[in-house]
Amino acid sequence: MEEQEIIAGCLQNNPFAQRYLFDRNYRRSYHVAMRYLANHHDTEDVLSISFTRIFKNIGQFEIRGEGSLSKWINTIVINESIRFLKSKKELLFQEEECMENFSLGLDGGSDLLDLEEVAQVMGEMPKGYRTVFNLFAIEGYSQCY
Numbered sequence: 001m002e003e004q005e006i007i008a009g010c011l012q013n014n015p016f017a018q019r020y021l022f023d024r025n026y027r028r029s030y031h032v033a034m035r036y037l038a039n040h041h042d043t044e045d046v047l048s049i050s051f052t053r054i055f056k057n058i059g060q061f062e063i064r065g066e067g068s069l070s071k072w073i074n075t076i077v078i079n080e081s082i083r084f085l086k087s088k089k090e091l092l093f094q095e096e097e098c099m100e101n102f103s104l105g106l107d108g109g110s111d112l113l114d115l116e117e118v119a120q121v122m123g124e125m126p127k128g129y130r131t132v133f134n135l136f137a138i139e140g141y142s143q144c145y
Contacts, residue, residue, distance in 0.1 A: 006069070007061060029074070045084070050073075081131075
């Protein structure tokens with residue numbers, strides 16, 4: 001199914017098109033939200049809100065080339081994740097949450113981290129720092145909220 005067909009179906013509230021859009025984007029969206037929230041239950045809550053917002057606002061989406069729908073969905077998931085953290089007051093930066101307390105745990109041999117080590121370090125970061133790291137280093141935004 002092409003992006004235009006998916007969008008047209010979602011605009012008509014076609015449950016098959018909506019399910020296709022959901023299935024096609026759920027896994028990636030889950031991983032994006034999980035990087036920010038680091039909690040399965042919070043991630044599921046945010047994805048529920050995100051996909052509701054996606055289906056409600058799909059008429060505002062403008063196709064801007066290959067992959068633009070995925071990028072739009074990704075942006076909504078990121079914004080909803082940040083909104084969730086703000087509502088829980090978990091984006092506050094405090095002096096005692098200084099990043100000096102975190103070591104990368106490199107065992108001398110290599111300066112490269114594997115994905116498991118990165119995930120572990122990110123899991124130990126305070127949520128505010130993890131959010132900034134995600135926005136800058138992973139998502140590629142030059143300025144963070």
